[in-house]
Amino acid sequence: xxxxxxxxxxxxxxxxxxxxxxxxxxxxxxxxxxxxxxxxxxxxxxxxxxxxxxxxxxxxxxxxxxxxxxxxxxxxxxxxxxxxxxxxxxxxxxxxxxxxxxxxxxxxxxxxxxxxxxxxxxxxxxxxxxxxxxxxxxxxxxxxxxxxxxxxxxxxxxxxxxxxxxxxxxxxxxxxxxxxxxxxxxxxxxxxxxxxxxxxxxxxxxxxxxxxxxxxxxxxxxxxxxxxxxxxxxxxxxxxxxxxxxxxxxxxxxxxxxxxxxxxxxxxxxxxxxxxxxxxxxxxxxxxxxxxxxxxxxxxxxxxxxx
Amino acid sequence: xxxxxxxxxxxxxxxxxxxxxxxxxxxxxxxxxxxxxxxxxxxxxxxxxxxxxxxxxxxxxxxxxxxxxxxxxxxxxxxxxxxxxxxxxxxxxxxxxxxxxxxxxxxxxxxxxxxxxxxxxxxxxxxxxxxxxxxxxxxxxxxxxxxxxxxxxxxxxxxxxxxxxxxxxxxxxxxxxxxxxxxxxxxxxxxxxxxxxxxxxxxxxxxxxxxxxxxxxxxxxxxxxxxxxxxxxxxxxxxxxxxxxxxxx
Numbered sequence: 001x002x003x004x005x006x007x008x009x010x011x012x013x014x015x016x017x018x019x020x021x022x023x024x025x026x027x028x029x030x031x032x033x034x035x036x037x038x039x040x041x042x043x044x045x046x047x048x049x050x051x052x053x054x055x056x057x058x059x060x061x062x063x064x065x066x067x068x069x070x071x072x073x074x075x076x077x078x079x080x081x082x083x084x085x086x087x088x089x090x091x092x093x094x095x096x097x098x099x100x101x102x103x104x105x106x107x108x109x110x111x112x113x114x115x116x117x118x119x120x121x122x123x124x125x126x127x128x129x130x131x132x133x134x135x136x137x138x139x140x141x142x143x144x145x146x147x148x149x150x151x152x153x154x155x156x157x158x159x160x161x162x163x164x165x166x167x168x169x170x171x172x173x174x175x176x177x178x179x180x181x182x183x184x185x186x187x188x189x190x191x192x193x194x195x196x197x198x199x200x201x202x203x204x205x206x207x208x209x210x211x212x213x214x215x216x217x218x219x220x221x222x223x224x225x226x227x228x229x230x231x232x233x234x235x236x237x238x239x240x241x242x243x244x245x246x247x248x249x250x251x252x253x254x255x256x257x258x259x260x261x262x263x264x265x266x267x268x269x270x271x272x273x274x275x276x277x278x279x280x281x282x283x284x285x286x287x288x289x290x291x292x293x294x295x296x297x298x299x300x301x302x303x304x305x306x307x
Numbered sequence: 308x309x310x311x312x313x314x315x316x317x318x319x320x321x322x323x324x325x326x327x328x329x330x331x332x333x334x335x336x337x338x339x340x341x342x343x344x345x346x347x348x349x350x351x352x353x354x355x356x357x358x359x360x361x362x363x364x365x366x367x368x369x370x371x372x373x374x375x376x377x378x379x380x381x382x383x384x385x386x387x388x389x390x391x392x393x394x395x396x397x398x399x400x401x402x403x404x405x406x407x408x409x410x411x412x413x414x415x416x417x418x419x420x421x422x423x424x425x426x427x428x429x430x431x432x433x434x435x436x437x438x439x440x441x442x443x444x445x446x447x448x449x450x451x452x453x454x455x456x457x458x459x460x461x462x463x464x465x466x467x468x469x470x471x472x473x474x475x476x477x478x479x480x481x482x483x484x485x486x487x488x489x490x491x492x493x494x495x496x497x498x499x500x501x502x503x504x505x506x507x508x509x510x511x512x513x514x515x516x517x518x519x520x521x522x523x524x525x526x527x528x529x530x531x532x533x534x535x536x537x538x539x540x541x542x543x544x545x546x547x548x549x550x551x552x553x554x555x556x
Contacts, residue, residue: 218401246401280398282398283400285362285382286394286397286398287411288381288383288386289360289362289382289386289391289394290386290408290411290412290456290460291383291386291411293383300403300407300411301400301403303402304400304401304403304407305401305402306402
């Protein structure tokens with residue numbers, strides 16, 4: 001299977017793919033499946049009633065990586081997809097997702113991914129998702145991911161969600177349920193510029209004894225962009241939870257950060273930290289004293305912050 | 308090499324009045340020498356260093372580096388010309404590692420050099436290279452990483468602002484040995500150490516005592532010692548009692 005230049009560049013940017021990867025893969029381009037392979041341990045089956053697939057990882061599968069990127073290159077397209085990821089008991093896998101939009105037209109391009117993760121007991125999943133937009137058109141590049149995560153006893157998921165650049169409008173909604181001794185670490189990294197707007201709404205319910213949930217957000221807002229980050233931790237058992245949102249605000253941008261802690265059990269330990277501020281002058285001076293220009297110093301600080 | 312000519316800096320105080328914090332300083336720092344700057348708190352030592360680095364701009368006077376007037380140059384331009392400054396209180400960065408900062412200080416530094424620089428300030432490269440220069444580091448660790456950046460730069464003019472502050476006595480001795488090894492009698496380099504530490508002062512070729520924004524004494528450590536003995540001994544006592552308290556904890 002050969003992709004065009006635009007598709008190749010987008011795949012490289014969002015999923016670090018240089019060609020067709022080995023193992024299970026599902027590449028969706030412009031609203032249709034462009035490439036789909038299952039592996040002996042990872043089955044990807046199309047849904048019958050709506051667009052999308054069910055990805056099932058067999059119990060005990062170890063060390064496999066699945067790529068499931070989505071690309072939009074047709075302007076005016078509104079792509080809606082439902083994907084379900086079922087991770088079998090004691091399986092340990094990595095899923096690399098992501099969405100790249102190339103829009104050089106005046107019409108909007110939009111991808112709404114509805115993802116459901118079901119982690120069976122003692123499974124481990126690393127999930128990486130990058131969002132990226134490019135193109136010279138005035139049409140907006142819009143991404144609205146909705147994610148639900150069910151973490152069974154002793155299961156673990158690390159989610160890394162990154163919005164690199166070029167996405168005009170994004171509303172991310174994430175709901176997580178954690179059972180006994182389950183563990184969730186969710187890391188969001190976000191950069192907005194121009195007139196872009198990004199929102200992230202997280203609700204994490206820690207329902208089982210010994211469950212742990214962490215939401216860590218790092219974001220940078222430049223120029224006239226706006227961001228809203230709202231993360232609620234709901235502790236319903238003896239559990240630990242932590243929300244951290246750290247943001248750099250620049251130019252005329254606006255950021256709203258709303259961490260929320262709800263304890264419904266006397267043994268729930270929930271904490272939060274939130275900080276919004278501009279780049280400290282002393283940081284700039286320090287890097288300039290090492291020979292960087294002011295702009296290089298700003299870029300270095302932002303790059304490090306979002307790393 | 309580095310020449311200060313009638314350097315003056317005026318700042319507004321809380322009552323809306325102007326105050327000279329650096330008052331007409333004339334000084335020359337010649338290549339091949341290690342200079343000490345000492346004096347009471349508020350005497351103008353750090354302000355002078357920041358004027359040389361370009362962090363502050365003078366109200367009057369000129370700064371010359373190798374006969375080039377650098378008074379109007381920016382911090383970056385002065386750094387590129389070969390002035391390095393180790394901050395008294397270095398800032399922290401979320402997401403930048405020790406390795407990142409040293410690589411910025413000395414682009415293209417080879418791994419061997421990078422590691423030896425960290426060892427010179429008493430830090431184990433394996434433990435520190437990939438650590439964030441963030442809230443997880445103590446003040447003493449931050450200080451040593453700051454000095455490591457200046458050592459890595461091998462700049463023409465290196466200014467270290469109280470390198471002993473927050474650093475344990477053992478590391479101070481090691482730092483002194485490193486400064487002697489790297490900077491003493493190096494014909495192309497000027498080294499300026501702002502310090503209250505007696506041992507640090509004694510490795511200097513020449514010491515300037517700043518008080519009220521003026522150089523009130525200048526000479527060899529032996530010549531200067533009677534003028535600063537009381538203040539330095541007082542500072543050393545403070546440091547040592549801090550060290551003892553640390554050891555007891």
